[in-house]
Amino acid sequence: MAYSPPQRDEQAMRSFVENMARLLADWGFPRMAGRVVFTLMAADEQALTAAELAERLGVSPAGISGAIRYLVHLNMVAREPVPGSRRDRYRMVDDSWYEVTVAKMSLLKTISDAADQGVAAAGGENTPAGAKLAGMRDFYAWVQDNMPALLAQWAAHKSRLHHPPPA
Template sequence: MRDEDAVRQSAERMAMVLTDWGFPRMPARVLMTVMTADEELLTAAEIGDRLGVSPAAVSGAVRYLIQLGMLGREPAPGSRRDVYRLPQNAWYEVTALKGGIFKVLGDMADDNVRALGDQSVAGRRMATMRDYFVFVEGELPELLERWRAHKADRGLD
């Protein structure tokens, strides 16, 4: 049996962790609210009701999440309202689409290594950062492929 208070508290804690990691607070709360909903489609008013905020407060958050690919918007049949849904494989999609950030960060760190000199303390520190991002960028395709296989093996699609 679903315990709504426990669900709400858990979603808020998860949103807080995302916020601590730099994710904006309201988009984190909206995302966790939609993630914990049994319904596939929710209106901004329904999301706002669950969060205790106005639909207007939800508006900017859903725009942000749509831009990230973490939320989809579609018109509600027979209404002027939109409904929101989680895309299938939302986490995978965002990781795949935003994975290029590791290359950008690695390239930027490499520029800093050249500017600082690779023999300086700061240059070596920056080189370690560069090497980390280059490593992650190189590992990401295989990791995502392993995730697809893992999901398929478990019938998670």
């Protein structure tokens, strides 16, 4: 019996893209940006133009531009010129989820510091509002303190996944 590679299910892939975009939107991520990022992730091609993204998503190329700007700003997507054309192609940045997490780590400290100001404004940790804000401050301070070790563990894990030790 001859080997037959798995067949791509375009309908299931479109459903996956929409479901993931909806999940990210539930967390506050712009819906179109989610659709674009998962269309890029689901593409077998390394990069797509705005027109190709628009065609796959059933929207106008103009509808793609804001999402692309947002994703480029987050450093999740890179813009590459198409030689001999005025068009650009867009691709996922290598290890983009890691890069976004690293870039947003300073936000954790900012949130923790802001919550600490709220604790003081509420009259301290012994007030009901101060206790809730202190919990938020302490959580984000803990995440900030522990994130570098977690990211280092991920890097080591990723290295083992892609370069397993010899048997």
